[in-house]
Amino acid sequence: MTDTNTLSKIQEKARRLLEDGKVEVVIGFAAGTVPGKSTPSFISAKEDCESLVWDNGCSLNLAKYVLKEKRKAAIIVKGCDSRSLVNLITENQIKRENLYIIGAACPLSASCAGCQVKVPVIYDELIEDGSEIREVSTIAERRYDDVLEFEKLSAEERKAYVYGEVSKCIRCYACRNVCPACYCKECFAEKSLPQWIGKTTDIGDNLIFHLIRALHVAGRCVDCGSCQRACPMGVNLRLLNHKLLMEVGSLYQFEAGLKEDQILPLNTYQYDDPQPFLAKGGGHE
Amino acid sequence: MIYQIRKDDFLSWLKKQREGKKVLVPTRKEEGYLFLPWVGDELDLREYTNTLKPVKDVFFPQWETLIRYRVEKEKSGEIVEETSRTEPLILFGVRPCDAKSIKLLDNVFDGEKYKDPYYCQRRKNTLIISLGCRELGPTCFCQNIGINPLSSEGSDILLVEFEDRYLAQSGSDTGLEILEQAPFTPAESKEQKIFDELNGNPARLNEAEFRSLALNNMPDFNDSVWEKLYQKCLNCGICTYLCPTCHCFDISEMTLDSEGKRVRSWDSCMYSSFTLHGSGHNPRPTGKERIRQRIMHKFNYFPQNYGVIACVGCGRCVAECPVNFDVREALKLLGVWKDDLQL
Amino acid sequence: MNAKDEMDAKDDRKIVAFLCNWCSYAGADLAGISRFQYPPNIRVVRVPCSGRVDPLFILIALKNADAVLTSGCHPGDCHYTSGNLVARRKFSLLKSLLDFVGVEPERVQFDWISAAEGNRFAARINTLTDQVSKLGVWDRWGSVVDD
Numbered sequence: 001m002t003d004t005n006t007l008s009k010i011q012e013k014a015r016r017l018l019e020d021g022k023v024e025v026v027i028g029f030a031a032g033t034v035p036g037k038s039t040p041s042f043i044s045a046k047e048d049c050e051s052l053v054w055d056n057g058c059s060l061n062l063a064k065y066v067l068k069e070k071r072k073a074a075i076i077v078k079g080c081d082s083r084s085l086v087n088l089i090t091e092n093q094i095k096r097e098n099l100y101i102i103g104a105a106c107p108l109s110a111s112c113a114g115c116q117v118k119v120p121v122i123y124d125e126l127i128e129d130g131s132e133i134r135e136v137s138t139i140a141e142r143r144y145d146d147v148l149e150f151e152k153l154s155a156e157e158r159k160a161y162v163y164g165e166v167s168k169c170i171r172c173y174a175c176r177n178v179c180p181a182c183y184c185k186e187c188f189a190e191k192s193l194p195q196w197i198g199k200t201t202d203i204g205d206n207l208i209f210h211l212i213r214a215l216h217v218a219g220r221c222v223d224c225g226s227c228q229r230a231c232p233m234g235v236n237l238r239l240l241n242h243k244l245l246m247e248v249g250s251l252y253q254f255e256a257g258l259k260e261d262q263i264l265p266l267n268t269y270q271y272d273d274p275q276p277f278l279a280k281g282g283g284h285e
Numbered sequence: 286m287i288y289q290i291r292k293d294d295f296l297s298w299l300k301k302q303r304e305g306k307k308v309l310v311p312t313r314k315e316e317g318y319l320f321l322p323w324v325g326d327e328l329d330l331r332e333y334t335n336t337l338k339p340v341k342d343v344f345f346p347q348w349e350t351l352i353r354y355r356v357e358k359e360k361s362g363e364i365v366e367e368t369s370r371t372e373p374l375i376l377f378g379v380r381p382c383d384a385k386s387i388k389l390l391d392n393v394f395d396g397e398k399y400k401d402p403y404y405c406q407r408r409k410n411t412l413i414i415s416l417g418c419r420e421l422g423p424t425c426f427c428q429n430i431g432i433n434p435l436s437s438e439g440s441d442i443l444l445v446e447f448e449d450r451y452l453a454q455s456g457s458d459t460g461l462e463i464l465e466q467a468p469f470t471p472a473e474s475k476e477q478k479i480f481d482e483l484n485g486n487p488a489r490l491n492e493a494e495f496r497s498l499a500l501n502n503m504p505d506f507n508d509s510v511w512e513k514l515y516q517k518c519l520n521c522g523i524c525t526y527l528c529p530t531c532h533c534f535d536i537s538e539m540t541l542d543s544e545g546k547r548v549r550s551w552d553s554c555m556y557s558s559f560t561l562h563g564s565g566h567n568p569r570p571t572g573k574e575r576i577r578q579r580i581m582h583k584f585n586y587f588p589q590n591y592g593v594i595a596c597v598g599c600g601r602c603v604a605e606c607p608v609n610f611d612v613r614e615a616l617k618l619l620g621v622w623k624d625d626l627q628l
Numbered sequence: 629m630n631a632k633d634e635m636d637a638k639d640d641r642k643i644v645a646f647l648c649n650w651c652s653y654a655g656a657d658l659a660g661i662s663r664f665q666y667p668p669n670i671r672v673v674r675v676p677c678s679g680r681v682d683p684l685f686i687l688i689a690l691k692n693a694d695a696v697l698t699s700g701c702h703p704g705d706c707h708y709t710s711g712n713l714v715a716r717r718k719f720s721l722l723k724s725l726l727d728f729v730g731v732e733p734e735r736v737q738f739d740w741i742s743a744a745e746g747n748r749f750a751a752r753i754n755t756l757t758d759q760v761s762k763l764g765v766w767d768r769w770g771s772v773v774d775d
Contacts, residue, residue: 032609034424039609040517060608064519151728159730163770168316170338170347173556174521178607188684190558196684199537199550200348203770208687211725215683218721230607232337232523234316243728247721266721269713271703277716277723277738541692 006104006129007054010076013102013125017074018046023100024071029058040065052076056109061224063180066094074100078107080224082120083257084180087220089122090262093183100124112225114142121258142249144242166206168233171199175227175237181217188212214240219248219265222257251276287472287480288453288464295444295451298468299414300325302375306412309343311336311378320376330378334422335599339529340383341390343376344407347526348550351403351536356543365544371410379415382427382597384439384456386529387413392591393532403549412459415440419483424600426613429622431492432598435484445483452480496594499584502620506577514615515572517608522553524602524610525579530595533559554578580615641694641760643670645753646685648678648712651701651742658746666753669760670697679711683722686736691768695735695760697752702740712740734759735766 014026030041030051038057042065043049054076062075063084077085082103088094103123111118120126150158173189176182188196189209198205214237223245227237248254251274252265290298302308303325312321313329317337356362387408394404418434421427427434437443441460444451453469455461463469472480504510525531535552538545552559560569569575587595596612603611616622647653653674659666671693675681678700686696698719700712719738726736737756741749 033611033614034604034609037609039611042516065517147728155727155730155732157730158728162729167770170522170526172522172526172553174519174523174607177519177521186558190556192558195537196688198539198548199535199552200539200548201550202348204691204768207729207769208684208691211687211729212684214725215718215721226607230521230523232316232527232605240725240728243725244721247724251720252717266714266717269710269717271713273713273716274720275703275716277719278740 006107006127007052009127010054010102010104011049011052013127014043014052014074014076015046015049017100018044018049022072023074025069026052026074026076026102027062027065027069028052028076029054029060029062032057044071054104054107056107058107059226059229060178061180061226063088064178064226066099067180067183072098072100074102076102076104077120077123078104079115079117079120080106080222080257081180082122083117083222084224086122086257086260086262087181087222087264088183089260090264091220103127105129112223114144115223116142117222117258122260144246146239147242147246150239163203163207165236165239166210167201167203168235169201169206169210169231170233171201171206171209172232174230174232175235176213178226178230179217180224180226181220181222182213210235210237210240214244217241218244219252219254220256221245286455287477288455288469289450289472289476290453290469291450292446293449294468296328299323299375299377306373306375308375308377320378323377328378330416333378334418334420334425335380335383335601337527337601337605339386339527339599339601340376340379341386341529341532343374343411344387344404345390345394345532345534348548349403351547351549353544353546356545371406374407374411375414376411377414377416379413379440380599381415381417381434381436381438381440381443382425382432382599383529384413384415384443385432385436386439386597386599388439389530389587389591389593389595389597390532392593396591412442412463413440413456414442414444415456417443417445417483419446422600422604424604425598426600426603427598429495429613430594430596430598431495433484445480447476447479447483450476452476454480492594496588498623499594499621500588503581503585504619506581510618511573511577514618515576518555518572518576518610519608520555520557520572520575521607522555523605523607524612525553525555526551527601527605529597529599529601530583554582576615580612580619584616584621639669639761641669641757642692643695643697643753643756643760644689644693645670645672645697645699646675646678646681647672647741648680648700648707649674649676650707651705651740652678652699652749654743655699655741655745655749658743659750660746662746664747664750666750667757669757670753677706677708677711677715679706679708679715681715683718686722687769690735690766691771694763694766695737695756697737697739697756699739699741699752702742705742732763734763 017023024044026043028041029038031053032039036057038053038055061081061084063081066075089096101123102125103120104127106118197208221241225238231237248265254265299308308323309320310323310328311318311333318333319338320336320340353365354362355365394401395408421434435445437454437456440456443454443456452472453464455464533552533554534549536547536549539548555575557567561567583595613622647656656672678698681698689696703713706712727733739752
């Protein structure tokens, strides 16, 4: 779906923003050195805008870079990047007014299964390419087939699979570091006082890391898939994320990053929230 | 001196070695090739360029228990057990770049100043049979930094595939002893010639040349080029953990009640926690300092200390980096990579 | 069977209980004062509020314990107005995630127990200990087989 027209519009827009002094840097993608991978690029000279690309290799979630960008920046986003930006704005991590958002439809030829938000939900300018803009103010009726299939297995089989997956992990923390929802100054995994989890890669330490990672991004994960793509060991990280996306959707009717006035589900409560965790006979029935 | 062996004969020989020794071979898994214990089944090396994880973790595992101890009230602490793993091991299919990396690690763990008993013991008990590269993988760049993909450096035995045979060269006395016995046979002059021919086009640049570039051309510590370099790096540990020569570690105590163990685990200069002081001060506060450290360590400090570059060109960091930070590009920007070499 | 034997642990399984200071801990206290019997497998950790209980605490506790109970004030009765209501959402997600990865539901439990429910506290610990003793050996996140 590499559309030269879309690309030239993106480049033109970036050039104009730099020329007019509206922004100091444009965050986008340039051609990479490995087949199928485009690389994040920080362009501050208008002549360099021609190096921007918008292709199948642009799978990384660029919203991550806005967190540490101190200059006035423009960012080129696809659907999931824009949802991460919405999250970061509602979590007061970035200022909307400091950011110029150039939106374009997701250029990935094989987009993530079930993705319903290919076109950005927030932008200053949307590069139109004829992609259908979905009304995203409602909860996407999304099925997580991987979760449903997995739940058919017995508890022992599920546990064996998850243990097998996390035992591949080398704790490089790439999944955490590429994730725009992970922005803690100090991650629990690296805390030394107290040291919550060991520095080993035995199953226990790895599993606790992955379960907590999934829980920490629950209700904020936009399912961009960056974590899984980043993982060098091929750990099936999205399975845990999908499970929690599904739970957050069914328990709190919420999907993250769709609306700028969202209240994140774990920052709030209802008096009559479901309590599926209570054992029979627990609490006031 | 070159030796030779038919592939079938070699496999039966290797199979026999499994009596009393553990044999690790590149095994195809979903995520890539990994060194795993061989059960003696057919080797599937069709798409094998290199293993996903470097071979260093055989000698210097990602984590290991150094000692276990017990502390009881009104008694001084005692060491319960000193862990030692002395299992004899054969590694088959190591690529020459990785074999070379072990040689580099020897400088650190088996050097003149320090000898790490855990590392040395494993090193002594392991026979490395490497498999020379007839073809290079898409991100390999050994030849560009002066490393020969058919070198026996660091291996006990180097095998090079040729038709239905392996041509073999020894890289150590142990290797030579094995090659001098059946089923290996001395190669005829014809094979010798073939081996020399294959070896005729080794590195495009010699190591000393590259080393002098790295030592002399590396920009100043405070040069503005470092500013440019680090922006896209997200400071994960992929490049360091998958690097065959990265060897930084951390030692931590894991205790419960009166018992505990001292654990050594890999650490990465890419993490902010790597240099974080107890006071809260961090001398390498941003990615800039960390990237600079990583590059300087490999291409400047290590050669200063040990006279050799700490990179073997395996290309794992290039292939696996989630943001495509390419060390070759970085070196080019730093003026260390020769311009006429193509990426 | 004499009273002492009955008091003995079913076995040496350990159960960590995170109890909130204002309700469940006081409930445990009341159980003690009222001399309601319950097995000694339980190890109580007093927390200011069930909202203080990070899912991480529970997972870490399971490294060395066989089960974890977390209990706070009944919804609406929180000393800090809404600590337990916020906690409730975390617990829902944690619980479903643990079920998902194949951890037995009995191993991680939650409840609301008030300061007046000493008898219910004792009964709850009795059933809990009973349930846990019937479970298979807990692998402590894989560390039992490791190393």
